[in-house]
Amino acid sequence: xxxxxxKFGGTSVGDAERMRTVADYIGRTxxxxxxxxxxxxxxxxxxxxxxxxxxxxxxxxxGREMDMLITAGERKAMALLCMALHDAGVxxxxxxxxxxxxITDTDHTRAKILDVRGDRLREALAQGKVPxxxxxxxxxxxxxxxxxxxxxxxxxxxxxxxxxxxxxxEIYTDVSGVFTADPRIVPEAxxxxxxxxxxxxxxxxxxxxxxxxxxxxxxxxxHVRLHVRSAFTWEPGTWIEEEDPELEQAMISAVTxxxxxxxxxxxxxxxxxxxxxxxxRALADHSINVDMIxxxxxxxxxxxxxxxxxxxxLATAEEVSSSxxxxxxxTEVLADxxxxxxxxxxAGMKTHPGISATMFETLAAEGINIEMISTSSIRLTCVVRxxxxxxxxxxxxxxxxxxxx
Amino acid sequence: xxxxxxKFGGTSVGDAERMRTVADYIGRTxxxxxxxxxxxxxxxxxxxxxxxxxxxxxxxxxGREMDMLITAGERKAMALLCMALHDAGVxxxxxxxxxxxxITDTDHTRAKILDVRGDRLREALAQGKVPxxxxxxxxxxxxxxxxxxxxxxxxxxxxxxxxxxxxxxEIYTDVSGVFTADPRIVPEAxxxxxxxxxxxxxxxxxxxxxxxxxxxxxxxxxHVRLHVRSAFTWEPGTWIEEEDPELEQAMISAVTxxxxxxxxxxxxxxxxxxxxxxxxRALADHSINVDMIxxxxxxxxxxxxxxxxxxxxLATAEEVSSSxxxxxxxTEVLADxxxxxxxxxxAGMKTHPGISATMFETLAAEGINIEMISTSSIRLTCVVRxxxxxxxxxxxxxxxxxxxx
Numbered sequence: 001x002x003x004x005x006x007k008f009g010g011t012s013v014g015d016a017e018r019m020r021t022v023a024d025y026i027g028r029t030x031x032x033x034x035x036x037x038x039x040x041x042x043x044x045x046x047x048x049x050x051x052x053x054x055x056x057x058x059x060x061x062x063g064r065e066m067d068m069l070i071t072a073g074e075r076k077a078m079a080l081l082c083m084a085l086h087d088a089g090v091x092x093x094x095x096x097x098x099x100x101x102x103i104t105d106t107d108h109t110r111a112k113i114l115d116v117r118g119d120r121l122r123e124a125l126a127q128g129k130v131p132x133x134x135x136x137x138x139x140x141x142x143x144x145x146x147x148x149x150x151x152x153x154x155x156x157x158x159x160x161x162x163x164x165x166x167x168x169x170e171i172y173t174d175v176s177g178v179f180t181a182d183p184r185i186v187p188e189a190x191x192x193x194x195x196x197x198x199x200x201x202x203x204x205x206x207x208x209x210x211x212x213x214x215x216x217x218x219x220x221x222x223h224v225r226l227h228v229r230s231a232f233t234w235e236p237g238t239w240i241e242e243e244d245p246e247l248e249q250a251m252i253s254a255v256t257x258x259x260x261x262x263x264x265x266x267x268x269x270x271x272x273x274x275x276x277x278x279x280x281r282a283l284a285d286h287s288i289n290v291d292m293i294x295x296x297x298x299x300x301x302x303x304x305x306x307x308x309x310x311x312x313x314l315a316t317a318e319e320v321s322s323s324x325x326x327x328x329x330x331t332e333v334l335a336d337x338x339x340x341x342x343x344x345x346x347a348g349m350k351t352h353p354g355i356s357a358t359m360f361e362t363l364a365a366e367g368i369n370i371e372m373i374s375t376s377s378i379r380l381t382c383v384v385r386x387x388x389x390x391x392x393x394x395x396x397x398x399x400x401x402x403x404x405x
Numbered sequence: 406x407x408x409x410x411x412k413f414g415g416t417s418v419g420d421a422e423r424m425r426t427v428a429d430y431i432g433r434t435x436x437x438x439x440x441x442x443x444x445x446x447x448x449x450x451x452x453x454x455x456x457x458x459x460x461x462x463x464x465x466x467x468g469r470e471m472d473m474l475i476t477a478g479e480r481k482a483m484a485l486l487c488m489a490l491h492d493a494g495v496x497x498x499x500x501x502x503x504x505x506x507x508i509t510d511t512d513h514t515r516a517k518i519l520d521v522r523g524d525r526l527r528e529a530l531a532q533g534k535v536p537x538x539x540x541x542x543x544x545x546x547x548x549x550x551x552x553x554x555x556x557x558x559x560x561x562x563x564x565x566x567x568x569x570x571x572x573x574x575e576i577y578t579d580v581s582g583v584f585t586a587d588p589r590i591v592p593e594a595x596x597x598x599x600x601x602x603x604x605x606x607x608x609x610x611x612x613x614x615x616x617x618x619x620x621x622x623x624x625x626x627x628h629v630r631l632h633v634r635s636a637f638t639w640e641p642g643t644w645i646e647e648e649d650p651e652l653e654q655a656m657i658s659a660v661t662x663x664x665x666x667x668x669x670x671x672x673x674x675x676x677x678x679x680x681x682x683x684x685x686r687a688l689a690d691h692s693i694n695v696d697m698i699x700x701x702x703x704x705x706x707x708x709x710x711x712x713x714x715x716x717x718x719l720a721t722a723e724e725v726s727s728s729x730x731x732x733x734x735x736t737e738v739l740a741d742x743x744x745x746x747x748x749x750x751x752a753g754m755k756t757h758p759g760i761s762a763t764m765f766e767t768l769a770a771e772g773i774n775i776e777m778i779s780t781s782s783i784r785l786t787c788v789v790r791x792x793x794x795x796x797x798x799x800x801x802x803x804x805x806x807x808x809x810x
Binding site: 016019020050053054056057058059060061062064065066068069071072073075076078079080082083084086087093094096099120143145 | 421424425455458459461462463464465466467469470471473474476477478480481483484485487488489491492498499501504525548550
């Protein structure tokens with residue numbers, strides 16, 4: 001008998017019919033002799049609706065109360081799912097994060113899990129029941145209700161799998177797994193049977209939307225195998241697990257792209273120590289999330305510093321940089337919203353030389369200019385013009401032969 | 406410094422602007438040097454919406470999960486109200502029924518309060534904060550979330566007032582108090598300055614919609630003064646408190662009417678012992694709420710038994726009665742949906758003879774036939790045709806001179 005933690009996202013339980021479909025599926029899994037624990041998100045767009053309501057009522061929106069408000073969404077979903085399970089003849093009980101013993105720190109709106117007690121979940125399992133836990137929520141050491149942040153239900157599922165020593169953690173979502181590229185861009189994109197945690201983490205950074213990065217980190221750190229799969233087709237999806245040293249790694253596993261960032265260039269800065277420190281401290285003080293940074297010294301002893309930020313931070317980043325122009329003796333600040341990144345990811349990259357050359361040659365052959373480059377040991381990212389990024393993804397997918405297993 | 410418990414109903418916090426208006430009012434009360442504890446209902450029609458959602462998802466709707474679902478409504482409202490209070494510069498903290506230490510029995514969907522610990526509320530008050538408690542909810546002795554039922558926020562407010570030894574319990578609602586009659590029926594109806602608990606309870610039974618009867622019983626049993634008043638005009642409303650033996654009681658305080666019931670007559674039953682027992686046991690077994698019962702023996706040795714039930718139970722009541730016709734040797738079962746009740750209520754009725762004569766004469770003068778009569782020590786109720794009940798209310802209001810204080 002296996003113990004499986006199943007996570008269902010907002011789309012998977014988006015309406016009454018979806019609730020019943022999910023309940024039916026859980027029932028089938030239980031009748032095959034498995035123990036099931038469920039972590040469920042708020043229905044459909046409910047979290048957005050609650051956030052909108054809060055902005056209508058309040059300007060200040062204190063974190064403690066935001067968490068109390070937002071967690072109402074998962075509370076509704078878990079109660080409704082238990083009702084549907086009851087109709088399907090599956091004994092179940094819903095539990096808030098607090099009732100499930102998910103203890104967090106006091107950092108409201110993005111609390112971190114400190115411990116999962118899970119006594120009531122074990123009791124429910126022992127009674128043959130399916131415990132259904134509200135996702136993305138816990139109770140703080142200060143006894144307040146906390147929200148783990150967007151995507152927090154994935155984290156709840158992984159934490160439950162770890163605390164209950166589950167055999168696997170299944171992340172049911174609206175896609176059927178992790179693909180070699182976005183199938184909307186590359187129709188030949190192939191679903192991956194498996195990926196290791198590092199590859200998945202790099203893909204999260206580089207624009208792959210599922211699952212939530214924090215939950216993958218949590219799973220890696222606690223050795224919980226993830227199975228990302230569809231709550232619509234129910235077919236087997238992609239396993240994310242530890243690297244098996246016995247297996248040969250795929251050289252390149254996937255190509256991803258991301259159009260959510262913009263570029264700022266601070267030009268003509270004298271090449272003195274402390275200039276970059278001053279600039280990025282000021283940006284940090286304005287809570288701007290800087291992603292890539294590149295600095296090139298010219299022969300004239302001045303340098304251009306380029307960095308990328310989320311689109312929504314571009315105006316502030318430009319303002320902060322401009323206000324420092326005098327202090328750091330920059331000649332110009334350029335804001336460029338029309339960029340995108342394209343990345344190749346693969347654990348085998350470490351042991352295969354020449355990958356970067358192939359990437360650059362492929363882009364060159366398409367006439368695509370590379371504006372910035374960033375690397376990790378298993379990822380290579382290029383900044384290109386936004387309007388050619390899809391072409392870049394298609395060309396790289398073909399160049400690395402990703403359509404064939 | 407007074408400690409005031411304020412209850413706000415769904416209409417009072419029905420939208421973002423109402424939330425801010427209520428927060429502003431609480432702020433003014435605090436700045437005048439009072440301590441305030443709030444009990445708040447779900448916004449507007451949210452409880453109905455949640456019930457509707459449940460019927461869409463599930464046929465069985467187990468009580469434990471219904472309570473988890475429904476209490477999400479108050480949770481949202483209390484968090485939003487605290488945000489609005491924060492904007493208004495009033496320190497506050499929201500508490501679920503469980504966090505407030507409201508301990509109930511395990512009777513889901515209509516749990517009863519067993520104890521109110523209130524430690525966290527006292528802590529919050531000591532820190533100069535306004536505790537905002539989700540209405541109509543608690544945690545059961547079995548550690549599950551419980552719902553106190555419709556109108557349960559009134560009960561929450563009274564229980565908090567009692568546990569915290571508050572100076573008063575203010576029930577803010579969409580009407581400005583309790584009236585001598587429904588002002589839609591009797592334009593001259595007058596708001597009552599005070600009523601005693603027994604009068605209020607009889608009015609609740611006889612069709613006055615506010616406040617919830619259970620909370621009035623709770624307040625009477627625990628000696629908590631209630632002040633029913635408007636969250637729209639904020640003017641002083643009606644005090645409901647213990648009878649002051651020093652004060653002379655008004656002979657009649659109010660006239661009410663109720664069109665929510667229907668009548669069933671089981672005719673021609675032999676006048677034997679056990680017939681009524683058999684009939685009403687069968688009705689009770691079908692969970693039918695019988696209100697008034699009347700039985701008259703005729704000279705022929707047979708009897709007609711008439712009783713009233715809520716409209717929604719009429720079909721079942723008729724069916725149950727008809728199925729017993731053979732067994733109890735009845736000649737006929739008549740279902741009559743077109744009735745209404747009109748009642749006069751007053752603590753002074755006990756010491757004033759002739760009240761019933763005045764009532765019957767008044768109805769006779771209007772040509773209104775009385776079909777059934779029911780009495781308590783401070784209430785007199787007549788069943789009349791539904792289409793003349795408003796005329797009856799107007800005539801009785803005038804006959805007992807209720808428009809003048």
